[in-house]
Amino acid sequence: MTTQDMLDERYGRTRSPRRRWVIGAAVALGAIVVGLFVWTTVSNSLDAVDVDTTGFEVVDEHSVILSFQFTAPMGRSVACAIEAQDEEHGVVGWRVVELPPSQEHAQAFRETISTTAPATTGFVNACWVT
CATH class of the missing domain: 2.60.40 (Immunoglobulin-like)
Known part of the structure; x- marks a missing residue:
């Protein structure tokens, strides 16, 4: 075990796959929200009078x-x-x-x-x- 691994374990900075999954899901959700906002804005402006x-x-x-x-x-x-x-x-x-x-x-x-x-x-x- 390296010194960095020992320090990460001691101070609770372990890299878990669950954390990566949560961050990935949050990024995907954010991209979907931004995409819906852009789509709504563009579609409304196309029919504007x-x-x-x-x-x-x-x-x-x-x-x-x-x-x-x-x-x-x-x-x-x-x-x-x-x-x-x-x-x-x-x-x-x-x-x-x-x-x-x-x-x-x-x-x-x-x-x-x-x-x-x-x-x-x-x-x-x-x-x-x-």
């Missing part, structure tokens, strides 16, 4: 024309929830617009929202890939 309201026009007390643009994955259809609100931020008009797939990354649209009362604003609430 970024939308901006570019303007609105109150036509009369029963309609608003909303202008907006969005960037979405090419070749995928998109749905957007658009709404009109009154001066107290109450929703007076709302609808879901389904937009066809396109080979363009960025697209611009103008949509009319029917309202139940006079509106003071119009905007895009949310867009998603369908």
